[in-house]
Amino acid sequence: xAKKMHDTPMLDQLESGPWPSFVTGLKxxxxxxxxxxxxxxxxxxxxxxxxGYWKGGTVGVFGYGGGVIPRFTELKDExxxxxxxxxxxxxxxxxxxxxxxxxxxxxxxxFCDTWEKHGSGLIAFHGQSGDIMFQxxxxxxxxxxxxxxxxxxxxxxxxxxxxxxxxxxxxAARCEMSNYDEAKALRxxxxxxxxxxxxxxxxxxxxxKFSGCANDCVNAxxxxxxxxxxxxxxxxxxxxxxxxDYMAHHGxxxxxxxxxxxxxxxxxxxxxxxxxxxxxxxxxxxxxDTQSLEIDNHxxxxxxxxxxxxxxxxxxxxxxxxxxxxxxxxxxKIGATMGTVVIPxxxxxxxEDFEALSELSRNILDFFAENALEHERTGEMIDRIGLVNFxxxxxxxxxxxxxxxxxxxxxxxxxxxxxEVAKAEERKKKAAG
Amino acid sequence: xAEMRPPIESGAPDPMQYMHPVMVKNYGxxxxxxxxxxxxxxxxxxxxxxxxxVKAGTQRQMDVYTIRLLCDIADKFADGHVxxxxxxxxxxxxxxxxxxxxxxxxxxxxxxxIGGTANSVSMISHTQGFLHCDIPxxxxxxxxxxxxxxxxxxxxxxxxxxxVKMSTSCCEINCGGQADIAIIMQHTKPPKINHxxxxxxxxxxxxxxxxxxAAIRPALVNGKPSLEVDEKKCICCGACxxxxxxxxxxxxxxxxxxxxxGGKNSNARSRPTFHKLVVSGxxxxxxxxxxxxxxxxxxxxxxxxxxxxxxxxxDWIDRIGWPRFFEKTGLPFTKYHIDDWRGSRATLxxxxxxxx
Ligand code: HEM
Ligand code: SF4
Ligand code: SF4
Ligand code: SF4
Ligand code: SF4
Numbered sequence: 001x002a003k004k005m006h007d008t009p010m011l012d013q014l015e016s017g018p019w020p021s022f023v024t025g026l027k028x029x030x031x032x033x034x035x036x037x038x039x040x041x042x043x044x045x046x047x048x049x050x051x052g053y054w055k056g057g058t059v060g061v062f063g064y065g066g067g068v069i070p071r072f073t074e075l076k077d078e079x080x081x082x083x084x085x086x087x088x089x090x091x092x093x094x095x096x097x098x099x100x101x102x103x104x105x106x107x108x109x110x111f112c113d114t115w116e117k118h119g120s121g122l123i124a125f126h127g128q129s130g131d132i133m134f135q136x137x138x139x140x141x142x143x144x145x146x147x148x149x150x151x152x153x154x155x156x157x158x159x160x161x162x163x164x165x166x167x168x169x170x171x172a173a174r175c176e177m178s179n180y181d182e183a184k185a186l187r188x189x190x191x192x193x194x195x196x197x198x199x200x201x202x203x204x205x206x207x208x209k210f211s212g213c214a215n216d217c218v219n220a221x222x223x224x225x226x227x228x229x230x231x232x233x234x235x236x237x238x239x240x241x242x243x244x245d246y247m248a249h250h251g252x253x254x255x256x257x258x259x260x261x262x263x264x265x266x267x268x269x270x271x272x273x274x275x276x277x278x279x280x281x282x283x284x285x286x287x288x289d290t291q292s293l294e295i296d297n298h299x300x301x302x303x304x305x306x307x308x309x310x311x312x313x314x315x316x317x318x319x320x321x322x323x324x325x326x327x328x329x330x331x332x333k334i335g336a337t338m339g340t341v342v343i344p345x346x347x348x349x350x351x352e353d354f355e356a357l358s359e360l361s362r363n364i365l366d367f368f369a370e371n372a373l374e375h376e377r378t379g380e381m382i383d384r385i386g387l388v389n390f391x392x393x394x395x396x397x398x399x400x401x402x403x404x405x406x407x408x409x410x411x412x413x414x415x416x417x418x419x420e421v422a423k424a425e426e427r428k429k430k431a432a433g
Numbered sequence: 434x435a436e437m438r439p440p441i442e443s444g445a446p447d448p449m450q451y452m453h454p455v456m457v458k459n460y461g462x463x464x465x466x467x468x469x470x471x472x473x474x475x476x477x478x479x480x481x482x483x484x485x486x487v488k489a490g491t492q493r494q495m496d497v498y499t500i501r502l503l504c505d506i507a508d509k510f511a512d513g514h515v516x517x518x519x520x521x522x523x524x525x526x527x528x529x530x531x532x533x534x535x536x537x538x539x540x541x542x543x544x545x546x547i548g549g550t551a552n553s554v555s556m557i558s559h560t561q562g563f564l565h566c567d568i569p570x571x572x573x574x575x576x577x578x579x580x581x582x583x584x585x586x587x588x589x590x591x592x593x594x595x596x597v598k599m600s601t602s603c604c605e606i607n608c609g610g611q612a613d614i615a616i617i618m619q620h621t622k623p624p625k626i627n628h629x630x631x632x633x634x635x636x637x638x639x640x641x642x643x644x645x646x647a648a649i650r651p652a653l654v655n656g657k658p659s660l661e662v663d664e665k666k667c668i669c670c671g672a673c674x675x676x677x678x679x680x681x682x683x684x685x686x687x688x689x690x691x692x693x694x695g696g697k698n699s700n701a702r703s704r705p706t707f708h709k710l711v712v713s714g715x716x717x718x719x720x721x722x723x724x725x726x727x728x729x730x731x732x733x734x735x736x737x738x739x740x741x742x743x744x745x746x747x748d749w750i751d752r753i754g755w756p757r758f759f760e761k762t763g764l765p766f767t768k769y770h771i772d773d774w775r776g777s778r779a780t781l782x783x784x785x786x787x788x789x
Contacts, residue, residue, distance in 0.1 A: 010720040014575055017582030020544055022574045025496030046563035047572065047719045050685035054567045055678065062437040071565060092565060098448035101517040105504035107451060108515070112497035121497045125517045128558060128608055135494065135565060147438055155443045166445065167519065172461040173452060174476050174484065174526070181461060183448050191444035198442060214700035218519050221705050222611050222698050229700075242465060258742050264702050305701040309743065312465030312477075330607050331670075335774065336707050375643070 002034050003086070006041035010048060029121040035136060036120055038084035042075055045083070059091050059139050061146045064198045067094050067156035068142055089138045090120070094131035094157035095149055096190075099168045099183035099210075101126065110152055118145035128223070129207060130167035131157040155194075161375075162200035163365070164207045166190050171212035171230075177307060178212035179230025179320040180348035186210045188354045189228075189361045196365060203372035206365060213316065214304045220328070220339070225378040226364055227325040227339045228357070230348075232317035235297045236306075238285035242313035247287045255287060259309050267299040268306060285313065321347040326364065326390070327379030337379035340387060342394075344401035363394045397427060453514040453526040455484045471591045472547035473533060485527050487511075487536050489545040490556050490581065490588055493521035494564065494574050502543055510536035520556040520598070522549045546589050554587035554597040554733070560608040568675055569603035570618040570688040571717050576601050579721040580616075583730060594740035594749065597733065598697070604683075605671050611696035613746040614732060615708045616725055618717070619691040623667040624680035628654040635660070635677035643672045690715040690725050694732060695747040706747050711764055728764075735762045754788045 005027075014023045026043075030036040042053055059070035069092040075083045082088040111132075115121055120136025127133050132154075137145055146156065157165035166189070169175070171182035189208050196202060209220035212230040220227030247255060260268045271277075273292040276284040281298040295306075297317075307314045324346055325339030343360075347353045364378075371393065372381040382390050391398060449457055459478035466476040474486040492499070503523060507515050510532045511525040518524060523545075525536055537547050549555040557580060560566065562573030580601070581588065587597070601616040602609035609615065631637070637660060641649045648666035652659055660680065662673075671682040682688075692715070696708030711732070715724045739761060740749035750758050759766045772780045 011575075013720045014578050017578070018546065018585045019490065019578055019581035020492040020499070020546075021578055022492040022494040023578070025492060025494070025499050028498050029496045043563055043572075047575070050571070050688075050717055050719065051683065052563050052566060052569040054565065056567050061440065063440045069565070071567065090565070096445045097517075098446040098451055100448045100452075102448040102451040102453075102456075103515055103517075104451045105507050105513045105515070108500055108504050112500050116497050122494055123497070123500065124494045125491070125521060125523075126519075128519075128560070128610055143438075146440075150441055150443075153443060153446050155445070156440065169519075170516065172463075173448070173456045174463060174486070176463040176465060176476070178461065178463070187445050187447065194442055194444045197444075198440075216698045216700065216705070219610060219698040221700075222696075222707070239464075254742075262702055262743055301700075303700050303702055305743070308701060311467065315464070330610075331605060336607075336611070338705060338707070374639075 002030060002032050003037050005030060005037055006044060006084075008040050008044040011040060011044050026122070033121060034086035035090070035138070036087075036122070038087035039090060039120065039136065041084040042073060042087055045075060054090070059142055061143050061156065064156050066158060066160045066162050066198065066200045068092070068146075069094065069159055070139075087136075090136045091139065091142060093119075093134040093137065093142065093146060093149070094127070094159055094165060095134060095154050096157045096165050097126060097130055097132050099166075099186040100170050100173050101130075101167075102173070107152065111149070114145060114148045114152075118148070127165075129158075129165050130218075131165045156198060158197040158200075158205070160200040161202045161204050162198075162206070163190070163193055163196035163202065164205050165197070166208045166210065167218045168210035169212050169217040171210075175212060176312060176315060177215060177230075177304065179232055179316050180212065180228075180322055182210045182212050182230070184354060185228055185322075185348065185357060188358050192358045193361060193365060202365070202369050204375050204377055206368060206378065208361065214302055215308065221325055222328050222336065222338055223330065224328050224339065225326065225368070226361060227328055228322045229325065230316075230320065230322050231302045231345065232320045233345055234317035234319040235281065235283040236295050236300065237315040237317055238283060238295075239313050239315070240285050243285045243287050243293065243310065246310045246313050252288075255293070259306050260293070262305055262309075263300075264303055264305070265299045265301050267296045267301075269294050269296075320349070321345050321353075324360070327377075327382045329377040329379045337383070339379075340382065341399075341402045342387075342391065342396055344399055360394075367393045451514065452516075453484065453512060453528075455482055455528045456526065458482065459484075468551050468591075471553060471589055472537070472550055474550055475530075483528065483530070485530055485533050487525045487527070487533060487540070487547060488518070488522050488549045489525070489540045489547055490549060491521055491523050491545065492574070492578065493556075493559070503545075506536070506539050506543070510539060518549075520549070520558045522556050546585060548589035548591075551591045552593045552595050552597075553589070553591045554584050554593060554599065556588070557581060557599040557601055558610055558612070559601045560603050562603040566603060567678075568606075568671070568683070570620065570683040571603045571690070572719065573601060573603050573609075575720055576603075576616065576722055576725070580726055580729065583726045584733075587733065593733070593737055595743050595745045597736075597746065599729075611698060611708050613694065613696060613708075614729055615693040615696060616729070617691050617693060619689050619713055620669040620671050620682045620684070620687075621689055621714075622684055622687045623648075623662050623664045623669055624671075624673060624682045625684070626660060626662065627679040627681065628657060628659040630679035631659040631677065632657055634679055640673050640677045640680070643676060645670060645672060649673060685717070688717055689713060690717060690722070692725070692728055692732070695750050697745050697747050699745075701745075702743075702748055703751060710770060711758075711762075713769065732762055732764075757788060
């Protein structure tokens with residue numbers, strides 16, 4: 001039997017209403033866990049005073065430099081004693097989930113047993129970087145709790161100036177839009193750079209994220225320093241039975257208004273089936289006995305819209321891979337930045353392809369480690385040094401897909417023009433084989 | 434001292450050992466999906482195998498009893514497998530369609546809403562707040578619980594023009610992310626400095642370096658080394674507070690909630706965009722933040738009524754223009770909506786394109 005519950009009139013109000021309530025969960029835990037009784041006391045005080053009462057510190061596990069988020073209470077009485085002593089220490093373990101966040105009930109129950117024994121019993125699935133967050137543990141119990149989780153096959157995630165835990169979409173496991181093996185890519189990149197996660201020594205955080213297509217279900221483009229976003233190079237695949245099925249259910253008006261007219265590059269058109277183009281890059285699918293949807297694949301930007309509206313009728317092509325973007329991040333310093341294309345297309349099929357992805361990740365991490373200022377994210381570094389310097393630093397060729405438009409201001413020295421033209425001709429020759 | 438146990442540096446675990454067998458079998462071989470009803474998806478593989486997904490909302494911060502309850506349901510109806518989404522919804526996969534309705538019933542009976550698919554308002558992605566962060570101006574789990582109560586019907590139904598992703602963040606660092614509607618704590622006053630503590634707690638040069646507008650200078654206050662802020666320059670971003678907690682930026686009264694719209698990470702139709710400010714100055718009114726809910730529901734209802742099918746919030750505003758957005762929502766347009774930060778001229782209208 002735990003200690004007496006504190007009055008929590010404000011938190012109590014969060015128990016009403018139809019959505020599942022975390023407060024009800026906290027109360028259930030508090031029935032036989034003193035830490036949760038006092039946690040609720042502190043949380044109620046925060047609600048009453050509109051003020052947070054945690055401060056950081058240093059707590060870790062043997063062998064690693066990061067991954068535990070230490071929290072000590074700042075809510076003290078006049079004698080400097082914690083007002084809620086049982087929750088005076090309330091640390092979080094960031095634990096890396098399986099790629100794609102799949103679980104069976106056996107492993108979830110084991111998590112619960114461990115966290116009930118050593119910690120508060122409160123677990124968040126998941127943080128916005130992907131970690132399973134085991135919330136609420138004393139300093140003394142951090143090591144035994146981690147040891148048990150580690151023995152089950154789970155490893156510490158990232159915190160501090162380090163490589164962070166990664167996320168991949170459900171992708172190949174259950175999505176017809178997937179263009180590469182997201183789980184394999186995540187594990188290849190993260191597990192071969194794992195030292196940078198466990199021993200924080202980078203200028204600041206670095207995140208990788210893996211989405212199987214441009215729908216970008218795990219928000220790689222805005223929230224990762226290196227985003228791997230699946231795409232394809234050849235023609236959209238079509239399935240006539242499903243296309244006709246779409247028409248039967250939705251009709252011509254929707255095909256025109258919802259599919260064709262929303263294509264951002266006007267790559268779609270409605271044609272008499274007898275008139276569809278047979279030229280390179282064009283494909284089509286019959287939607288009625290006489291009419292077809294025609295796709296100009298060279299002008300398709302793989303935005304995913306038409307595939308989303310007509311699932312299965314239109315599918316990614318066969319020549320699959322990924323676009324790599326670098327420098328997405330949230331605010332601080334220069335404000336939020338979007339990832340920038342650094343490789344328009346990278347094949348991701350063979351072992352060598354995954355090897356190349358791993359090598360690229362290593363090069364970018366190394367360049368970041370050597371060239372970013374303290375507390376500077378990759379996006380800010382690129383902002384400071386310019387994209388061209390970044391590309392030269394990591395050994396990537398320039399490509400016109402990296403820009404929206406060429407410079408419009410004349411303020412630049414261009415006396416190396418002739419050499420650059422020669423390089424451009426060289427690249428063209430190389431591409432032509 | 435006892436022998437220390439060296440960690441097993443296993444990194445990210447292999448998901449195959451936990452994945453539903455039908456998904457393992459058809460990994461990378463899916464061909465089609467549809468959406469039989471809100472919260473339910475049906476995927477079909479190339480070989481005709483099918484898997485049904487039932488998506489339920491959770492409170493994200495879950496106690497072990499809740500997790501065990503979710504496990505019991507998975508054992509009974511879903512072959513013991515689940516997965517979580519990036520927005521903390523739980524997904525049950527079943528290969529037998531006859532189990533879909535009993536599974537939905539079991540989840541509903543235990544208080545878990547079914548929804549969050551397609552053109553619904555999905556679970557709000559959120560941050561740590563009072564429960565665990567050291568710099569929050571408000572809570573996170575509580576704000577989300579309060580708002581999801583209000584948006585419950587939009588979660589379990591699919592009545593929006595396209596999917597709506599929301600996020601909340603308890604300070605301007607915005608761990609919550611970009612979203613169609615983002616609710617973010619916004620500081621409105623410069624930090625209040627406790628000069629007695631600065632010298633002991635803060636590495637002064639690195640605090641000075643953090644300020645994006647160079648408003649912080651080293652200073653001697655009462656004979657002690659401290660810092661001072663040029664309050665005219667200060668933009669109240671709060672960047673100085675994490676490395677120097679004596680520069681208190683949170684203020685129970687003056688830290689306000691701001692609402693931003695039109696962010697999306699998907700590339701579908703338009704390029705990904707960041708969300709933009711539409712409302713600020715909402716009170717930080719725990720435990721239910723009713724003023725925030727009023728504004729959010731208003732924006733959602735105007736979007737629902739006015740946008741065309743498949744238009745995300747950003748696509749809709751692109752079509753009707755920002756003046757019309759403010760007109761239709763009745764929200765005031767102020768000088769604070771006109772950006773004056775770096776690169777701001779790109780956000781001004783340099784054309785004669787005006788809608789009447
Ligand atoms: C000081 C205390 C902070 C705490 C307790 C905190 C807490 C968190 C947590 C719990 C997450 C989710 C983590 C995960 O999934 O593994 C997160 C994500 C994030 N944090 Fe923080 N954070 C802090 C400071 C910062 C700072 C200084 C920044 C500066 C930019 C920041 C930016 C972010 C971003 C961008 C994400 C989301 C990343 C993504 O979507 O992958 N946070 N934060
Ligand atoms: S990002 Fe694309 S491939 Fe991945 S789950 Fe989303 S739609 Fe599917
Ligand atoms: S995927 Fe291509 S064809 Fe389809 S809407 Fe997008 S740009 Fe147009
Ligand atoms: S948004 Fe701010 S207060 Fe909230 S968890 Fe992130 S850093 Fe902490
Ligand atoms: S709040 Fe931001 S702008 Fe103001 S002094 Fe601190 S770092 Fe500078």
